[in-house]
Amino acid sequence: MGSGMVRVIHVPIIVFLFSFLNPIPDLQTRIPMTSFTHTTLGRTGLDVCRLGLSATYRPGKAAIHAALDAGINYFFLFGIDTHMVKALRDLAPSDRQRIVIATGAYNLIWGHTSPRRTLEKHLRRLRTDYLDVFQFLGVLRGKQFPPSLQGEFVRLREEGKVRAIGLSTHDRQFAGKLAEEGNMDVLMIRYNAAHPGAETDIFPHLAAHDPGVVNFTATRWRYLIRRLRGWPQDRPVPTPQQCYRFVLSNPHVHVCLNAPMNRKQMKQNLTALEQGPLANDEMALMREYGAFVHRNSNRWVNKF
Template structure:
């Protein structure tokens, strides 16, 4: 079933609709809850295919050359339906302005829905000069929302509580659930948008691991082999958390993209399934001594 066809169906099913779509704070647009990052292999034809299925959240950066033409075409057809999230860097206000205005020219659009400071604290700062420049660009209508990708969860929690950031892009998956303590409790005051990435924990949740003992999968069917997890289960785990507005996917090809979209079609996980996946994630974290950041 196409997501575009599915959209008609979910309008009559409030639970499924809530799982599949969210209205983003500040931006005010209704988005399909799987955002597309075009820096892992897909090209412009895949972007246009994804848009035809119902996808409408696009991550773009200066190095995402293979998908630039596709994003330009998609937003040319219907700018107000689509969300363009640009990932940039900057230690100074002038760098941020330069990055945003260059993105506007590259994508042939009057505004970006979101400008995210990449790797806040490592390759970007939230200095007063940078923040003031972003607020000015927002006032000028060149961006609608200010965001940041950040790996320091405790700092992300503080920024969620009190900052000019409208959006936080954070790591969250079955192996890395620390945001549940460090970030999510601080969202209520300002309700920023929360975008999650690394749903598969860099493939660690979907690759076989020796000597893992788990109780049977709660909804086992004949022929289903779990563990390891499937990509669909990883994405559904993330999206079943009510604090997550959407999850990013970075597919290598259209088949992976098609497979990942199935996670949305399958809906939220049951409490028993969530508990099982959470326990599996803890085992994987204990097994993997080498961990990312």
């Protein structure tokens, strides 16, 4: 009982002090708000900075706080992303409403985790009573996300435990079908210069129901920023910032995730927002090098 009293008395004080010393700055004070840098996440109504953060490479709390300080407010995490979990659950309650937390339950190929149990686990770990975006992650083929399973996610949304539901998938045709059907609020997809197929398979189907579109692998697992064998030495190779700007130059994408390895990379990636849409010559380079990368990669890598 004594230790419980300590928690009851001291946690609010700690939270108050953290809120006073480390409030999240208004977005306008860090990243100028333009149609390139900020938008609404489709029909979810959630206001987002268009460069989001994934902590897949465990960049450290300093990198995550650098993102918060800059005004990034879309955070995607897996269950293993302890750096991000710790940073986000330390936020003051008043700041929770200003960020968008996205995560999900996992497709395990031979089965899947329970959406409800996974959601409850995330809520406990993050010390929040709701999630903004809850998705079925890693769908490789449409049959892995049947209507019955989609219904489980719909019920979680109806119960108010999540604001929006969706999936992450490499199956563009299936994503386009879901966009037309309108059950999913958010589609998390692969779109980059080496894999531009969403321009024909997904984007034309968005208008009817206006789902939010979140992009991953803008650098195509860093292949787009490496000089592959056979590319002329006198030709430039895209920068990470150009890869993000390629994605953000398409208005159909609401959020482009970046996954830095440390605070320095996080700060560098933020300059993509300052630089704005790609110029015509940059876009031409991105598409040419993207096609080159796709041609010179094996089939297995091209799937992911």
